[in-house]
Amino acid sequence: MLLNSFKKSKIECGTDEAGRGCLAGPVTAASVILTSQFKSDLLNDSKIVKSTNRNILKKIIEKEAITFSVAHIFNEEIDKINILNASILGMHKAINQLLIIPEHILVDGNRFKPYLDIPHLCIIKGDGKYLNIAAASILAKTYRDEFMNLIHEEFPMYNWKQNKGYPTKEHRAAIQKYGVTKYHRLSFKLLPDQLKLEL
Incomplete structure (x- = not known):
């Protein structure tokens, strides 16, 4: 069972990001302030929660959180400031957009x-x-997945609806065949021949 928060006597936000290891699309950060009474047996690390349950949880969180915010940092910015800084910037932006300033x-x-x-x-x-x-x-x-599903319609050959921009063999092969798009992170190692040691 997960703990509600760390500082029980403070207004505390939790913050996290998704998409850090992707070759395309934004890194997406979110920040959430929950009530002290909030409980959920379903809620856990998004990586181990099934997709259908993530979408159920999204609605529950949006309904029951005191305040929440989501921020995308797009690939052009990632290429300028690197993925670590982009991830932190995303979390800062998400916190900044909360309706209540956390303590x-x-x-x-x-x-x-x-x-x-x-x-x-x-x-x-x-x-x-x-x-x-x-x-x-x-x-x-969930917000990042929605964005990747949207841009999949623009560039279906990369199958972002399935791989969400992560460096699958299929995604790398599509880059090799079709080149890069306006959504690819050009500072990342994109092609299979750049990644021989990792394949």
């Missing part, structure tokens, strides 16, 4: 930069430990 920030992972003067704590695998981070991971994943 404490709980971050999934081990890297973050201070946001204003609000204390923060990084938790490795936090999306499997705290409900507010898990809720942020669900929103980041």
